[in-house]
Structures are given as structure tokens and as C-alpha cells.
Amino acid sequence: MNEKKTSSLNPPSKEELPSTLTNFQRKEYRKIDFLLIAAGFLLITPILSVHRVTDFMIFCIFAMSFDLLYGYMGRLSFGHMLFLGTGAYSCGLFIKYVSGNPLIAILVGIAVAGLLGILLGLIIVRTTGACFALINLAFNHIGFFLVLSPLREITRGEDGFGVSASKLGFLNFSSRPIMFGSVLLCLLLVFYLLKRLTSSPFGIMIRSIKEDETRVRFLGYNTFLYKWITFVLAGSLAGLAGTLSALNYNYVNPNSMDVHSNVGVVFACLIGGAGNLYGALVGGVVYMVISNFLPIYIHRWEMFLGFSLLIITFRFRKGICGYLLGLWEHGAKKRLIERSAEQGVAKI
Amino acid sequence: MPEILAAEGLSKHFGGLIAVNKVNLSIKKGEVAGIIGPNGSGKTTFFNLLSGFFPPTEGRMFLFGEEITHMPPYQRVMKGMVRTFQLVSVFNSMSVWENLVLSGIRFKERYTSARKFFFLSTKDDEIQENCLKALRLVGLESHASTLTSELSYGSKRLLEIGIALSLNPKLLLLDEPLSGLSDVEISEVLNLLHRIKSDLTLVIIEHKLSKIVNLVDRLCVMNEGHIICEGNPNHVLCDPSVRECYWGKEEIDQGLLQEKASA
Numbered sequence A: 001m002n003e004k005k006t007s008s009l010n011p012p013s014k015e016e017l018p019s020t021l022t023n024f025q026r027k028e029y030r031k032i033d034f035l036l037i038a039a040g041f042l043l044i045t046p047i048l049s050v051h052r053v054t055d056f057m058i059f060c061i062f063a064m065s066f067d068l069l070y071g072y073m074g075r076l077s078f079g080h081m082l083f084l085g086t087g088a089y090s091c092g093l094f095i096k097y098v099s100g101n102p103l104i105a106i107l108v109g110i111a112v113a114g115l116l117g118i119l120l121g122l123i124i125v126r127t128t129g130a131c132f133a134l135i136n137l138a139f140n141h142i143g144f145f146l147v148l149s150p151l152r153e154i155t156r157g158e159d160g161f162g163v164s165a166s167k168l169g170f171l172n173f174s175s176r177p178i179m180f181g182s183v184l185l186c187l188l189l190v191f192y193l194l195k196r197l198t199s200s201p202f203g204i205m206i207r208s209i210k211e212d213e214t215r216v217r218f219l220g221y222n223t224f225l226y227k228w229i230t231f232v233l234a235g236s237l238a239g240l241a242g243t244l245s246a247l248n249y250n251y252v253n254p255n256s257m258d259v260h261s262n263v264g265v266v267f268a269c270l271i272g273g274a275g276n277l278y279g280a281l282v283g284g285v286v287y288m289v290i291s292n293f294l295p296i297y298i299h300r301w302e303m304f305l306g307f308s309l310l311i312i313t314f315r316f317r318k319g320i321c322g323y324l325l326g327l328w329e330h331g332a333k334k335r336l337i338e339r340s341a342e343q344g345v346a347k348i
Numbered sequence B: 001m002p003e004i005l006a007a008e009g010l011s012k013h014f015g016g017l018i019a020v021n022k023v024n025l026s027i028k029k030g031e032v033a034g035i036i037g038p039n040g041s042g043k044t045t046f047f048n049l050l051s052g053f054f055p056p057t058e059g060r061m062f063l064f065g066e067e068i069t070h071m072p073p074y075q076r077v078m079k080g081m082v083r084t085f086q087l088v089s090v091f092n093s094m095s096v097w098e099n100l101v102l103s104g105i106r107f108k109e110r111y112t113s114a115r116k117f118f119f120l121s122t123k124d125d126e127i128q129e130n131c132l133k134a135l136r137l138v139g140l141e142s143h144a145s146t147l148t149s150e151l152s153y154g155s156k157r158l159l160e161i162g163i164a165l166s167l168n169p170k171l172l173l174l175d176e177p178l179s180g181l182s183d184v185e186i187s188e189v190l191n192l193l194h195r196i197k198s199d200l201t202l203v204i205i206e207h208k209l210s211k212i213v214n215l216v217d218r219l220c221v222m223n224e225g226h227i228i229c230e231g232n233p234n235h236v237l238c239d240p241s242v243r244e245c246y247w248g249k250e251e252i253d254q255g256l257l258q259e260k261a262s263a
């Protein structure tokens, strides 16, 4: 009987689409975006160093994975480092004890972090707000403790251990440019994956969960499933960042699971603008620049991080990218109004 | 006519307060049922029980003859029972058409593919057409790209009904669809309801009796958690117990009441 209802409404043809809608029908991701990102990172390499920029990009991958969880789904976690550390340790241990193949080690790192996400997600994802943030923190503490103490035999406790991956043809990760290129490639892949995911119905799903989860349930969706998927995905991508940092430093130590480092990624997302992949990239770079160079000039540099956070929360709610995007949209709207006014005059 | 929805001895207690008290009700296929009652009489709580917002203290519910008492809300929606909320509930941070993406794709067979759900852009024609179809039905197509928070309350209400309709419901529960709207907006919503009522079964909670009297086939009156009277609208409005519980209430149209009484 519903056929009747829908058949009386013929599907609108292209020309019939309201102009307002077609105006917004631009592609979600463009080739130029990838070029811009790659060019941006390449351009800062002469100023900084290849090794540093590689480190920045790894942090940006981590920030994007965090943004999926926090910016898009609205679940703030204070324990995301757990997944980074898990990726780093499982990659490092695999290379140390099983095989030197770096590609398999990366896959192992992602898989172990993902598996951990699947298990912990079953519990964590059921909570929201402060509870979600703190349960993550609790698990991060547990992970940190495990690495330091009960598993000291294999993880070498506080000292950590060296990681030397074997060469795979030209893929020699101890060469700085090769490492740089591989990390850049990973970053672009992660960006592409997340861009597609967040501009699909799934993206609308997690944004809807952020705004009103109950309402989504009354649209006929089992929200638990989608929150779980997002959590596992964010965990695996953080794991990828971890494996890359292990390969980049040729070294794994408990710092990669340090509970206090969670602050960094939260800062990065807030500075750049949460809920926006470009924001995660910009914020990641800005945070890394601040945390790498400010300490050289100012001893207690964290205070400035505090001040900048205050400015962001009170003045630039949507971060750097959100602010710029707002300016641009405002301008576009203004131009649209001006243009339609001109056309109106022309008609008369 | 076959029974679509049945409640058997449904109760909900909040601490000492009995919001819904042993309600029995059955809704038949294709009918339009209205539920009226003074403030705090348990109408919304009754809807919350039916849609699975919270579990009943006692009693059972059946949808298409199948027991749904302990079924989670999303499964009830998939079975064809959709509800709207007393306070309009739409996604304010998104544009109007984005509000319709999740409901529109869910119930169309071709979107069950995971690949499309996760990787098809929402700017894709297929999805856009679905959204527009629903927007046309409720007359909001010119607002497709507007940010939902900028819509008027009436338009939001229409949008919410549009979302509900794009879920392809067999049974639609509307909680005070006319509350808070201007006269013009009320007539828009009423027009829409008149248009769609032949395609589905409707249950409407409403205070503005005079507005829905021509829409409903059957009226149930709730008071203090009980259904005190049900049946043909004209008959119900003349019932002494209903008049007593509504006496002096501005919601009821006195003129209408007299008119019905003399008829």
C-alpha cells in the first residue's frame, strides 16, 4: 500500500533538483586535497628535518584517528595512547621475536590494536561522557602498567628495546627518505579512507550519534554496533600510527603508551578543529611545532598550551580550520546574496 | 480488520506514581486512532512504553500478533512501528536533507549493502533523490540545504514527520503533532495527515480536539493513567465522564461540544 504513496511522487529529474542543493553538490574529496597535503609536508621538510616531519605525520595519523572518535562521534577519550602503544609494541615485538619483515609487522600492529579495540569496545562503547573518557584512561593505565612490570621480561620495562626491521628490496625503513615517503603514503591513505567514511551515510550516522543517540535508535538502528565499529577503527588507525613510530625511531619504550601524552592529541584536535579531518592535520602539525620548539626557548612551555586552549575554547570554538571555513562560508553566502540582488536588478 | 497493535494490562510506575495503569488497547489496521487526556494523564508515557523507550512495570504488548514487550526500540522500528516526539526531535547540527539520509536508506532494499552504507557519498544521486522525495511529501524541498536549526518550529515538525514517513512505517505514533504551531502550520500538518492516512495506521495524541475530530475514526480518552472511554468521536465527546474530566479546560472547543451534543 505504500507503493501508492511513493509512485504518486515521481523521482525528481536532475533539472528539477532545487538549485540550492545542486550548489552544494561538490565532490567530497578532490585530488587537489591530496596534492596540497603532500606539498604542505614536503615544504616544511627543508625548514625542519625529514625525521621530524615524519614524526609530525605519524602524529597527524594518530590525531585523525582520534578525531573520528571525538570530533565525529563525540566520544572524548583520555586513553587513546593505549592503542598507539599497543601498535608500537606488537610491531616491535613481532620484529624482535618473530620476523624482521616490516610490512607484516605493520599489519600485525594494526590487527592487535584492532583486536584490543574489539574486546575493550564491548565494555567501553556502552558508556558516554565522562565515564567513556575515564574508562579509556583506566585501561590506558592498565596497559602502561602491564608493559612496565608484569611483561618486563619481553618488553624490557622502562628501557624499551631496539627495533631493526629487515630490508625489503628498496623498502628500507632505516633510510629517512623511504620512511618519509611511506609515512606520507600511509597518511594520504588514512585521509582518503576517513574522508570517504565520514562523507557516507556512516558519517551521518556517527554525527547523529554525537547529537542524539536515542533518536538514532528510533530510526531503527542498533547504535551500539556503529559505535563499536568506530571505536575499533579509531583503535586500529592509532595502532598504525604506533607501528610507524616504532619503525621511525627504531625503538619502542613505554613512552609510546604514556598516559600523559593523551593530552597532546586532545589539544591537537581542539586547536585544528574537531570534527574536520583538515583540522586534525593542521592541529597535529601546530601542536607538534609548539611541543618541539617552544621548550627550547621557554622552560615551562606547557603554560602557553594552557593559554592557547583558553583562547580556543572562548574565542575559536571550532579551531583554526573551523574558523577559516566559517569565514569562507560567510563570504560565499554574502557573494550569493549580492549576486542574486544584482540579477534581481537586471530583471527589472 | 486485523489487529496491528495490542496492549494488555500495560502499566508503568515511577516510584510511587502510577503514570500508566493497566491499559488495554488494540489498534486495527488502517484506522486513525486519537488519544486525548489532560496534562500528565500518561499519554506520552504510554507511547514510550509502546515504542520501547523504557520497559513496562507490568503487562504485555503485541505488534502484528508478535510479542514485543522486551524488544529493543530499533527492532520495533524495523517491524514498521515508528514514532515522533512531543518535543520535536530532529538533528539540528545538520542540513535538512542530511536529516533524511539515515531514515531514507534504511528501508530501501538496494541500500542494505554495507559497501554503499560505508563508502557511497551522501551527495550521490540515489541518496539525494530519496531525501528529496521525502522532502516533497512534506513540502520542504525548497529548504533542502538549510541548516535544520534555522527552520521554524512548524517546519521542524513537518521534517520530523517526513523522517518518520521515509522509514516506510505501517504504524505511525504521533505525539502531539500540532502542539506549539501557528494556525497556518497546523493546517499544513493536518493536510499532510489527511493525505497519508489512507496508506497507514495512525495513532495521534492531541490536545486540540476540534482539529483532529474530523481526522480520527476512534477516540480514546486517558485520565490518570486509565483509558476512561473509547469509541466513535462523537459518542466519546458526549460521554459524561469525559465532559467531567475536561470541563473548563480550554483545549476543548465548547461550541463543538454543544454541536455534537445536539446532533
Ligand SMILES: Nc1ncnc2c1ncn2[C@@H]1O[C@H](COP(=O)(O)OP(=O)(O)OP(=O)(O)O)[C@@H](O)[C@H]1O
Pocket: B014, B017, B019, B037, B038, B039, B040, B041, B042, B043, B044, B045, B046, B086
Ligand atoms: N521519565 C519519567 N520519570 C518520572 N516520571 C515521569 C517520567 N515521564 C513521565 N512521568 C510522570 O508521569 C506522568 C504522566 O506523564 P506524561 O508525560 O505521560 O503525561 P502526558 O499525558 O503526556 O501529558 P502532556 O499532555 O503534558 O504531554 C506525569 O505525572 C509525569 O510527571
Ligand SMILES: [Mg+2]
Pocket: B043, B044, B045, B086
Ligand atoms: Mg505528553
